[in-house]
Amino acid sequence: MNEMLLLLHPECLAHETGRHPENPGRLVAIWEALQNASLPAGVSWTEPAPATLEQVLRVHRPELVNLVRELAARGGGAIDADTVTSARSYDAALVAAGGAIAAVRHVLANPGQRAFALVRPPGHHATPEQPMGFCLFNNAAIAVRAALDEHGLKRVAIVDFDVHHGNGTQAVFAAEPRVLFLSLHQFPWYPGTGRLEEVGEGAARGQTVNLPLPAGCGDAAYQAAFERVVEPVVRRFQPELIVVSAGFDAHWADPLAEMAVSTTGFVAMARALAGLADELCQGRLALTLEGGYDRSALASSVVAVTTALAGGEPTDVLGPSPTGELANIEPVLERICRRHGLIREA
Numbered sequence: 334m335n336e337m338l339l340l341l342h343p344e345c346l347a348h349e350t351g352r353h354p355e356n357p358g359r360l361v362a363i364w365e366a367l368q369n370a371s372l373p374a375g376v377s378w379t380e381p382a383p384a385t386l387e388q389v390l391r392v393h394r395p396e397l398v399n400l401v402r403e404l405a406a407r408g409g410g411a412i413d414a415d416t417v418t419s420a421r422s423y424d425a426a427l428v429a430a431g432g433a434i435a436a437v438r439h440v441l442a443n444p445g446q447r448a449f450a451l452v453r454p455p456g457h458h459a460t461p462e463q464p465m466g467f468c469l470f471n472n473a474a475i476a477v478r479a480a481l482d483e484h485g486l487k488r489v490a491i492v493d494f495d496v497h498h499g500n501g502t503q504a505v506f507a508a509e510p511r512v513l514f515l516s517l518h519q520f521p522w523y524p525g526t527g528r529l530e531e532v533g534e535g536a537a538r539g540q541t542v543n544l545p546l547p548a549g550c551g552d553a554a555y556q557a558a559f560e561r562v563v564e565p566v567v568r569r570f571q572p573e574l575i576v577v578s579a580g581f582d583a584h585w586a587d588p589l590a591e592m593a594v595s596t597t598g599f600v601a602m603a604r605a606l607a608g609l610a611d612e613l614c615q616g617r618l619a620l621t622l623e624g625g626y627d628r629s630a631l632a633s634s635v636v637a638v639t640t641a642l643a644g645g646e647p648t649d650v651l652g653p654s655p656t657g658e659l660a661n662i663e664p665v666l667e668r669i670c671r672r673h674g675l676i677r678e679a
């Protein structure tokens with residue numbers, strides 16, 4: 334059994350978006366599902382403190398922070414067609430980033446324990462300059478910067494399995510040699526970036542690893558991508574911490590994408606990442622919530638991943654994709670492996 338800390342805060346509900354797929358009901362569904370589940374004894378939860386301005390400004394330009402704060406102070410408003418704010422969005426965004434920071438701090442202070450920040454707004458599309466794609470501040474990036482600057486870590490791996498490319502996180506760390514960034518995403522799809530040719534810059538060249546996957550990929554394809562690319566690349570990097578941008582919109586029931594992953598597939602990814610953390614970095618695994626827009630699939634997948642990471646046996650209430658899945662992605666994996674110098678399995 335493993336200890337597993339959940340970071341939850343009611344302020345995350347105060348970011349109101351109206352009729353929008355990224356709404357407070359997502360977190361309400363997760364919290365209700367967690368309360369109704371029989372979770373392993375090692376699962377506990379706490380409220381995180383908000384991120385400080387200093388922590389946010391290590392990732393974002395002051396103009397971005399001022400934009401979000403001023404829009405909220407005026408009662409809210411749209412940043413783009415997808416990304417909106419309400420009166421308390423600035424406070425919610427600070428708490429969401431604070432949740433990711435608290436998850437990282439917890440696993441650094443407690444070897445062998447895991448932590449999952451169940452926060453919103455999500456973060457991985459927010460670039461240093463631009464809130465976008467439902468994201469205001471980049472929670473995962475802010476937490477990783479805190480790990481580098483406050484805890485002195487030298488090698489942090491970020492794995493982003495949200496179905497959309499983590500363009501914001503990629504932009505933050507493209508030239509940062511202390512960070513390895515891997516993103517598995519549907520391609521072509523929003524936001525349009527994440528080609529396998531995008532590999533990082535300067536001293537960090539090769540440390541951005543994009544896995545642009547065709548629509549229809551399910552559990553078997555993601556498992557193959559983990560075995561052939563994610564696991565060897567993370568092993569090669571030897572991280573001191575693994576941070577996960579955990580979006581659940583690759584689920585077959587999700588309305589905003591076209592993948593075919595089941596809850597069982599997310600559990601397999603979480604277990605693989607926990608195995609890497611155990612093998613490489615004293616079990617230090619911190620997750621932060623990104624997307625996931627079918628409430629039932631999102632809530633049951635979060636419960637299943639939480640249960641699995643705490644050493645329990647999760648259930649998959651929705652089952653496998655009813656329309657099947659694309660199993661063979663060998664040509665894509667072959668190209669990614671070649672691009673990143675990975676030796677093929679015999």
Ligand SMILES: [Zn+2]
Binds near residue numbers: 495496497625
């Ligand atoms: Zn997404």
